[in-house]
Amino acid sequence: MATCEVCGNEYDKAFTIIQGTESHVFDSFECAIHALAPVCEHCECRIIGHGVEADGRMFCCAHCANHMGGHRMRDRADSQETLSGPG
Numbered sequence: 732m733a734t735c736e737v738c739g740n741e742y743d744k745a746f747t748i749i750q751g752t753e754s755h756v757f758d759s760f761e762c763a764i765h766a767l768a769p770v771c772e773h774c775e776c777r778i779i780g781h782g783v784e785a786d787g788r789m790f791c792c793a794h795c796a797n798h799m800g801g802h803r804m805r806d807r808a809d810s811q812e813t814l815s816g817p818g
Contacts, residue, residue, distance in 0.1 A: 737762035773799045 733745035735758035742758040757763040768777040772788045773795035783790045790796040793804035
């Protein structure tokens with residue numbers, strides 16, 4: 732049995748996440764997200780997807796990045812060609 736470092740629950744199905752040189756033990760993805768996911772610098776939500784990085788700051792989406800500094804970022808491409816490339 733391992734103990735979750737966030738909630739203290741002892742659980743036989745706990746898992747370990749290695750981040751750089753540190754290892755962390757959790758009993759759920761919820762606890763792992765709470766402890767390790769970056770926080771959006773605008774709305775303060777946990778970023779559990781790719782997010783957006785601008786000027787060394789993390790945001791959950793282009794809207795939040797733009798709101799904090801006018802980076803002119805976008806969440807979507809203009810066309811399918813942009814996504815799949817030519818041909």
